[in-house]
Amino acid sequence: MRDIETKEDIDELVKLFYDKLFEDDLLKEIFENTVRDHLDKHIDLVSQFWDSILLDIFEYKNNVIEKHISADRLFTLKKREFDRWLLLWKASVDELFKGEKAELAKSRAASIADLMLYKLEFIRKTVQ
Ligand code: HEM
Numbered sequence: 001m002r003d004i005e006t007k008e009d010i011d012e013l014v015k016l017f018y019d020k021l022f023e024d025d026l027l028k029e030i031f032e033n034t035v036r037d038h039l040d041k042h043i044d045l046v047s048q049f050w051d052s053i054l055l056d057i058f059e060y061k062n063n064v065i066e067k068h069i070s071a072d073r074l075f076t077l078k079k080r081e082f083d084r085w086l087l088l089w090k091a092s093v094d095e096l097f098k099g100e101k102a103e104l105a106k107s108r109a110a111s112i113a114d115l116m117l118y119k120l121e122f123i124r125k126t127v128q
Pocket residue numbers: 027030031034035042045046049062063064067068071077078081082083085108109112113116
């Protein structure tokens with residue numbers, strides 16, 4: 001099994017991950033209601049985000065945390081949701097790739113998820 005090396009590898013990974021999200025009993029409702037109507041555009045942005053982390057290709061310009069503050073207002077995102085999201089991300093990586101970048105994809109996702117959850121909980125507590 002090979003490691004993640006190209007933008008095409010990341011596109012493949014993100015697509016597999018979204019197939020899993022849309023089949024997941026806990027998360028599918030969130031994604032059906034937020035990204036289904038612009039799924040291709042969304043997948044492009046998520047792929048760009050991972051290109052910047054894994055391949056040093058810096059096309060992604062948005063603020064990823066802000067996007068989740070908006071999502072959190074519609075569907076409160078708690079540890080349970082983040083744990084499931086991470087489980088599916090890790091399963092997608094392991095299904096397709098093995099190596100240093102594959103490990104980085106999983107460890108970075110875990111630390112970003114931790115930070116996001118912390119920020120969302122903080123905002124929920126402090127902003128009415
Ligand atoms: C419970 C976990 C999560 C849920 C339910 C979730 C859900 C969402 C939603 C609803 C959007 C907005 C889509 C839109 O309106 O266009 C989004 C965008 C995005 N998410 Fe997540 N997300 C989660 C965790 C994460 C994590 C941990 C990461 C990164 C490691 C991540 C990366 C992204 C990226 C890159 C975007 C695109 C933002 C943009 O439009 O520029 N998500 N997510």
